Amino acid sequence: MPTLSARLLDRLVPAFDQLDPGADPVLRESDRADFQVNGAMALAKRLGRAPREVAEEILAIADLSGLVSSTEIAGPGFINLTIADEALIEQLVEMGDDEALGVPADPEAGVVVVDYSAPNVAKEMHVGHLRSTVIGDSLCRILELTGAVVVRRNHVGDWGTPFGMLIEHLLDMGEAEAVQGLSVGDLNGFYTEARAKFDADDGFKERSRSRVVSLQAGDEETLRLWRLLVAESVRYFDAVYSELGVLLEESDVVGESYYNPLLDAVVDDLDAAGLLVDSNGAACVFPPGFTNRAGEPLPLIVRKSDEGYGYAATDLAAVRDRVGTLGAQRILYVVGAPQAQHFEMVFAVAKMAGWLPEGTEAIHVAFGNVLGPDRKMFKTRAGGTVKLQDLLAEGTERARSALLERGHDDDSLEATARQVAMGAIKFADLSTDRQRDYIFDWDRMLAFEGATGPYLQYAHARIRSIFRRLEDQPAAGGILLGHPAERSLARHLVALPDAVAATVESLSPSKLCTYLFDLAQHFTSFYEQCSVLQAPDEATRASRLELCELTASSLRLGLGLLGIEAPERM
RNA sequence: GCGCUCGUAGCUCAACGGACUAGAGCAUCUGACUACGGAUCAGAAGGUUGUGGGUUCGAAUCCCGCCGAGCGCACCA
Numbered sequence: 001m002p003t004l005s006a007r008l009l010d011r012l013v014p015a016f017d018q019l020d021p022g023a024d025p026v027l028r029e030s031d032r033a034d035f036q037v038n039g040a041m042a043l044a045k046r047l048g049r050a051p052r053e054v055a056e057e058i059l060a061i062a063d064l065s066g067l068v069s070s071t072e073i074a075g076p077g078f079i080n081l082t083i084a085d086e087a088l089i090e091q092l093v094e095m096g097d098d099e100a101l102g103v104p105a106d107p108e109a110g111v112v113v114v115d116y117s118a119p120n121v122a123k124e125m126h127v128g129h130l131r132s133t134v135i136g137d138s139l140c141r142i143l144e145l146t147g148a149v150v151v152r153r154n155h156v157g158d159w160g161t162p163f164g165m166l167i168e169h170l171l172d173m174g175e176a177e178a179v180q181g182l183s184v185g186d187l188n189g190f191y192t193e194a195r196a197k198f199d200a201d202d203g204f205k206e207r208s209r210s211r212v213v214s215l216q217a218g219d220e221e222t223l224r225l226w227r228l229l230v231a232e233s234v235r236y237f238d239a240v241y242s243e244l245g246v247l248l249e250e251s252d253v254v255g256e257s258y259y260n261p262l263l264d265a266v267v268d269d270l271d272a273a274g275l276l277v278d279s280n281g282a283a284c285v286f287p288p289g290f291t292n293r294a295g296e297p298l299p300l301i302v303r304k305s306d307e308g309y310g311y312a313a314t315d316l317a318a319v320r321d322r323v324g325t326l327g328a329q330r331i332l333y334v335v336g337a338p339q340a341q342h343f344e345m346v347f348a349v350a351k352m353a354g355w356l357p358e359g360t361e362a363i364h365v366a367f368g369n370v371l372g373p374d375r376k377m378f379k380t381r382a383g384g385t386v387k388l389q390d391l392l393a394e395g396t397e398r399a400r401s402a403l404l405e406r407g408h409d410d411d412s413l414e415a416t417a418r419q420v421a422m423g424a425i426k427f428a429d430l431s432t433d434r435q436r437d438y439i440f441d442w443d444r445m446l447a448f449e450g451a452t453g454p455y456l457q458y459a460h461a462r463i464r465s466i467f468r469r470l471e472d473q474p475a476a477g478g479i480l481l482g483h484p485a486e487r488s489l490a491r492h493l494v495a496l497p498d499a500v501a502a503t504v505e506s507l508s509p510s511k512l513c514t515y516l517f518d519l520a521q522h523f524t525s526f527y528e529q530c531s532v533l534q535a536p537d538e539a540t541r542a543s544r545l546e547l548c549e550l551t552a553s554s555l556r557l558g559l560g561l562l563g564i565e566a567p568e569r570m
Numbered sequence: 571g572c573g574c575u576c577g578u579a580g581c582u583c584a585a586c587g588g589a590c591u592a593g594a595g596c597a598u599c600u601g602a603c604u605a606c607g608g609a610u611c612a613g614a615a616g617g618u619u620g621u622g623g624g625u626u627c628g629a630a631u632c633c634c635g636c637c638g639a640g641c642g643c644a645c646c647a
Contacts (some may be wrong), residue, residue, distance in 0.1 A: 028586075036590060075589045076627060157647065229573055282645050291572065292643055304645040311647050340574060381626050406609055432583070435575065437640075443581070450595045450611040466606050514584070528611045
C-alpha cells in the first residue's frame with residue numbers, strides 16, 4: 001500500500017517532469033496546510049521564470065483530484081495542499097488492515113549487517129555499552145520492518161594479550177571456583193584480581209605471557225580454558241540483554257577471534273595488491289588524505305612490528321567476511337564517535353583493496369558520549385565506571401517507587417517497573433540526535449510528563465483502558481473526521497510511514513521518537529476534546545474507537561521499533 | 571599544529587536551503603476535574619540561533635574568518 005506522500009508524489013512528479021524532467025517537487029509536511037510543495041521556486045530559477053507563475057502551471061497540470069481538497073499558492077511560490085478527508089480516511093482504513101500499519105517493505109533493501117554492542121569478554125558491561133546496544137537494537141528492528149535482511153553481529157572483545165593473565169588467574173583459582181564466581185556475574189572482580197597479580201607478581205606475569213603464546217599457537221588445553229571464559233561471559237551478556245530487552249542472542253556473538261584465521265590472507269592480499277608498505281617494521285597501508293600530528297601520512301597498521309595483528313586487521317577481515325560470505329550490501333558500525341577516523345581509514349583501505357565494491361557500503365553510525373548531570377563522562381559518585389546492570393537495577397527501582405506513588409496496585413508491579421525503566425532509559429537515549437553527547441538524568445527520563453518513554457507508555461495504557469471498559473462490540477462503521485481534533489489525529493496517524501522512512505534514511509531513531517511524542521500529544525488532545533465511549537451517536541463512537549485502535553497500534557509498533565514495550569496498564 | 575563533531579529560550583532538545591510568529595518539553599505564571607486513567611489538557615511568558623563577513627528571492631541550515639567546547643591524530647581495542 002502506498003503512503004499518502006507517495007500518492008501525492010505520484011501526482012506531482014509528472015507535472016514537474018513536464019516542465020523540467022527529473023525536477024524534485026520538494027514535498028514537505030506543513031504547518032500552514034497539510035503539505036507544502038517547495039520545488040516550484042527552485043524550478044522557476046532554473047527556467048528563468050516567475051516562481052508563482054510556475055507554481056500555477058504545476059497546479060494546472062497536476063491531477064490532484066480525489067486526493068487534495070484545496071490548494072493555495074503563497075508567498076514567493078509555495079504550494080500549499082490540503083488533503084481531502086476522504087483520502088485521509090481511505091488511508092486510515094488501509095493502515096488498519098495492514099500489520100505494518102502502512103510502513104512499506106522495500107524488497108530491494110538487501111542484506112544489512114549491523115555491528116553493535118561489542119562488550120569485552122571477562123569484563124562487565126558498563127554505561128559505555130548502553131548507546132551502542134540500544135541504538136543498534138532499534139536500527140535492527142526498524143531495518144527489518146522495512147524489508148532488510150538484518151544480520152546482527154556482536155563483535156565482542158574475546159582475544160588479545162589480557163587473556164594470558166585471565167587464564168592463569170582462572171587456573172590459580174581452580175576452574176570450578178572460577179566458574180562459580182563468573183556465573184554470578186562478578187567479572188570485574190575477576191579481571192581486577194588478575195590485573196593486580198599481573199602487576200605485582202613477576203612469576204605470574206611470566207606465566208601469563210607464555211600462556212598468550214600457547215593461546216595463539218592453538219594449544220588445545222589453553223583453548224578449552226579460553227572457551228570457558230568466553231562462555232561464562234556470553235551467559236552474563238545474555239542476562240543483561242534480556243533485562244534490557246534487546247534482541248541480541250548467543251548466535252549473534254561473532255567475536256574478534258572468529259576472524260583470526262582470515263588475518264594472514266588480509267595481509268597477503270593487501271601485499272599482492274601492492275598496497276602494503278613496511279614502516280618501522282609494521283605492515284601498513286597509507287590511505288590518502290590522512291596525516292598525523294607532524295603532517296606526515298598516517299598509516300593503518302595491519303600487522304604490528306611484533307608480527308601480531310591489531311584491530312585494523314580484524315576490522316578488514318570482518319569487512320571481507322561480511323561482504324563476501326554474508327552478502328552484505330550495507331554494514332553498519334554502531335560505535336562511538338571517537339573512532340570515526342579509524343573507520344574512515346578502514347573503509348578507505350577496504351575500498352582500495354576492492355573489498356567494498358560498487359553497490360556495497362560501510363557506514364559508521366557514530367554516537368556521542370553519555371554524560372552525567374555535570375556534563376562530564378557519566379561516572380558513579382565515587383568516580384568509578386557505572387555498571388550497566390547496576391544502572392538498569394536503579395532504573396527499575398526508581399520506576400517502581402514512581403508507580404507506587406501514583407497508586408499502581410496490581411501484581412504486575414515488578415514487570416511494569418522494568419518495562420517503564422527500560423522504556424525511560426531507551427527513549428532518553430534514542431530521542432537525542434545520535435551524534436551529540438547526551439546527559440543522563442534519572443529525574444528527567446523517568447518523568448511521566450514531557451517527551452519521555454513513560455509518557456508514551458501512559459498514552460498507550462490509557463487507550464487500552466478504554467477498550468477494557470468496552471462491553472459491546474462496536475459496529476464496524478466508517479471513520480468520521482468531523483471534529484478538528486479527530487482530523488489532526490488522523491493526519492498524524494497516516495504520517496507514520498514517513499517518519500519511519502526518515503529514520504531509516506538518517507539512521508536516527510530520534511526522528512521516530514519525535515513522531516511518536518507528537519502522536520501521543522495529538523491523541524491526548526483528541527481524548528480531552530472528544531468523548532469516545534460516550535460519543536453523541538453510535539457512528540461517531542465507532543469511528544473514535546477506530547481512531548483509538550489505530551493510535552494504540554501505532555504507539556505499540558513505534559515503541560516496539562525503539563525496543564520499548566507498551567504495557568496494557570501502568 | 572592538523573582533522574572531526576558541535577555551539578539554538580533559564581534547563582534538555584527540534585527544525586530535510588524556505589515563509590508574515592525559529593518549534594517542543596521541563597521549570598515559571600494563568601486557567602480547566604459530575605466523560606473514557608488530571609500520570610492530563612488549554613493558554614501565557616521566555617530567542618539579535620556563539621561572533622563577524624559572504625552566497626541566495628530566502629540562511630540556524632551553505633562558504634570563509636574569529637571565539638568557545640569535546641574528541642581523534644603509528645603498532646590498545
